[in-house]
Amino acid sequence: xxxxxxxxxxxxxxxxxxxxxxxxxxxxxxxxxxxxxxxxxxxxxxxxxxxxxxxxxxxxxxxxxxxxxxxxxxxxxxxxxxxxxxxxxxxxxxxxxxxxxxxxxxxxxxxxxxxxxxxxxxxxxxxxxxxxxxxxxxxxxxxxxxxxxxxxxxxxxxxxxxxxxxxxxxxxxx
Numbered sequence: 594x595x596x597x598x599x600x601x602x603x604x605x606x607x608x609x610x611x612x613x614x615x616x617x618x619x620x621x622x623x624x625x626x627x628x629x630x631x632x633x634x635x636x637x638x639x640x641x642x643x644x645x646x647x648x649x650x651x652x653x654x655x656x657x658x659x660x661x662x663x664x665x666x667x668x669x670x671x672x673x674x675x676x677x678x679x680x681x682x683x684x685x686x687x688x689x690x691x692x693x694x695x696x697x698x699x700x701x702x703x704x705x706x707x708x709x710x711x712x713x714x715x716x717x718x719x720x721x722x723x724x725x726x727x728x729x730x731x732x733x734x735x736x737x738x739x740x741x742x743x744x745x746x747x748x749x750x751x752x753x754x755x756x757x758x759x760x761x762x763x764x765x766x767x
Contacts, residue, residue, distance in 0.1 A: 598622070601662050602631075609652060610635055613645065616685065618675055622668075629668040631657075634675050638689055641674035681751040687721045690753050697743065698750040715754060716741065 602620050610617040610633075619634040633653065635641055650672040657663050657670070681687055681695065697714045716728035725744035732738045 598662070598664075605656065605660060605662050606633065606653060609656060610649065613649060615641065615645070615649070625669060627667070629663070629666065630671065631663065631668050632671045632673070634673060636674055636689075638685075646672045646674065677755055678752055681753065684721070684723075684745075687718065687726060687751070691718050691721055693718060694754040694756055696752050696754050697748055699747050700749045714741075714743075 599620060599622075602622075603617065606620070607617045613635075615635040615637045617633070618636050619632070621630075621632040621634075623630045623632070635646070635649065650670060653672060654670055679686075681690060694715060694717050697716070699712055699714070701712070714728075714730065716730045718726055719729050719740075720727040725742060725747075728741045728743060730739045730741050
């Protein structure tokens with residue numbers, strides 16, 4: 594997809610998505626046989642419900658039919674939310690992951706600065722500010738968890754770790 598088409602689609606769709614209280618995370622156009630596939634990924638602080646995706650899909654489809662943003666030819670439209678294991682790339686992604694376990698991979702230069710720094714770390718996000726993250730690193734073999742501060746500049750990649758035995762906040766309060 595050319596940059597101009599991506600920009601046109603983003604310019605056309607972002608106001609619609611924002612009006613629903615959602616963030617437009619990604620627009621991807623790919624080939625699926627003779628057809629093109631248009632995948633639109635949206636998210637919010639509270640997540641995205643299936644009904645919201647369906648309503649937004651209908652509205653986007655109508656808008657695309659009114660314009661020539663997709664050009665001639667058939668395409669398949671898919672509107673959805675990011676998966677639970679999507680990469681954390683924006684500040685808002687880290688804020689939304691507060692309380693979750695994340696896997697961080699560090700820039701090699703940042704990891705070399707600390708003698709005990711590993712290139713990878715699994716920890717729980719406690720707080721997020723403009724400069725970085727306050728983390729709780731789980732203790733190993735019965736040891737207590739440790740607090741650690743990580744600056745965004747140190748992080749090469751980050752992804753939420755799926756926890757199957759994690760208690761829901763409501764369960765913890767009960």
